[in-house]
Amino acid sequence: MGVQENIEQIKTDGLAALKQAASPEALEEVRLGFLGKKGTLTKILRSMKEVSPEERPLIGKLVNAAQKELESALAAQKEILEAAALEERIAEGTIDVTLPARPYAQGHAHVITQIVQEIENLFIGLGYTIVDGPYVETEYFNFTSLNTPADHPSRSPRDTFYVKTSRENNQVSDLLLRTQTSPVQMRTMQAQKPPIYVLCPGKVFRPDTADASHLPQFTQIEGLVVDKGITFADLKGTLDYFAKAIFGEERKTRYRPHFFPFTEPSCELDVSCAACGGSGCKFCKGEGWIEVLGCGIVDEQVLINAGIDPEEYSGFAFGMGAERVACLRYGLGDIRELVQNDMRFLSQF
Numbered sequence: 446m447g448v449q450e451n452i453e454q455i456k457t458d459g460l461a462a463l464k465q466a467a468s469p470e471a472l473e474e475v476r477l478g479f480l481g482k483k484g485t486l487t488k489i490l491r492s493m494k495e496v497s498p499e500e501r502p503l504i505g506k507l508v509n510a511a512q513k514e515l516e517s518a519l520a521a522q523k524e525i526l527e528a529a530a531l532e533e534r535i536a537e538g539t540i541d542v543t544l545p546a547r548p549y550a551q552g553h554a555h556v557i558t559q560i561v562q563e564i565e566n567l568f569i570g571l572g573y574t575i576v577d578g579p580y581v582e583t584e585y586f587n588f589t590s591l592n593t594p595a596d597h598p599s600r601s602p603r604d605t606f607y608v609k610t611s612r613e614n615n616q617v618s619d620l621l622l623r624t625q626t627s628p629v630q631m632r633t634m635q636a637q638k639p640p641i642y643v644l645c646p647g648k649v650f651r652p653d654t655a656d657a658s659h660l661p662q663f664t665q666i667e668g669l670v671v672d673k674g675i676t677f678a679d680l681k682g683t684l685d686y687f688a689k690a691i692f693g694e695e696r697k698t699r700y701r702p703h704f705f706p707f708t709e710p711s712c713e714l715d716v717s718c719a720a721c722g723g724s725g726c727k728f729c730k731g732e733g734w735i736e737v738l739g740c741g742i743v744d745e746q747v748l749i750n751a752g753i754d755p756e757e758y759s760g761f762a763f764g765m766g767a768e769r770v771a772c773l774r775y776g777l778g779d780i781r782e783l784v785q786n787d788m789r790f791l792s793q794f
């Protein structure tokens with residue numbers, strides 16, 4: 446047999462063998478047999494020196510063509526085998542529909558958001574509207590309009606984050622990060638006429654070092670009512686309802702005289718300690734009572750500053766810390782836990 450016929454034969458045999466290869470291993474064996482280092486086609490290439498110089502170009506061309514054809518047939522067969530293997534795996538892989546579904550890791554609102562929303566809903570139920578105010582406030586809204594004199598300690602830079610107007614001369618402006626949500630009272634009164642029944646939750650800022658009972662940024666919930674004939678009885682009725690709804694029906698309330706510049710009279714609302722029921726324990730430091738919020742009858746001067754006639758209208762206001770409410774409700778010993786984002790802690794609520 447001449448070299449040409451030989452090449453033709455090898456090609457035909459190779460193509461037939463490739464077609465019959467039914468597994469990747471068989472395919473590899475065929476490849477080695479024809480195209481490998483010791484493969485039949487490779488052997489022909491090696492023996493080119495025995496071919497006469499005139500014949501060499503033609504034989505070389507034939508070998509290359511045969512090699513190309515075998516290689517593309519190899520690739521095609523490989524694809525066929527892979528597709529078949531995939532089909533087989535799909536057919537085998539029956540789904541067990543009785544297996545329980547994998548649980549979906551679903552998140553939920555942060556405990557402070559939950560508390561705020563719960564208190565919002567409570568007051569919405571009483572006919573209140575939710576209002577909002579800016580975090581960066583003016584001294585006027587945060588202090589002056591709320592009857593807070595210029596020398597009041599809360600206005601000191603030790604107790605308030607003032608916003609600098611210029612980096613160079615370190616001058617402070619009359620802008621500050623609001624220290625309380627009370628300025629929203631004044632903004633609301635200047636923007637809408639009584640009757641006013643509003644609740645304003647939001648962040649407030651104070652230059653306090655974080656410790657077990659302080660955070661430099663926390664959440665307050667402010668309430669304001671201005672209407673005809675509002676008295677201290679309305680304040681008590683509303684806040685008693687709030688305290689029992691949030692802390693439990695069995696809790697007692699106490700209104701302890703206090704001072705706030707924007708209310709007169711002012712007081713702090715205490716609820717009986719849940720841990721001891723009022724007899725005094727470690728949690729309430731022997732008091733039997735726990736302070737929850739500040740409140741009072743809106744000072745006449747504040748109404749005047751808002752352009753509301755105190756002869757016609759009166760009102761009450763209150764302000765509480767949402768983090769504090771969370772601590773009291775869940776018996777948390779350290780307020781910082783609320784902002785450390787430890788999922789083991791947060792997922793309990």
Ligand code: DAH
Nearest residue numbers: 625708739740741762763764
């Ligand atoms: N703003 C007060 C504070 O941050 C809390 C407060 C007290 C708000 C009495 C009021 C109020 O509306 O009437 O300590």
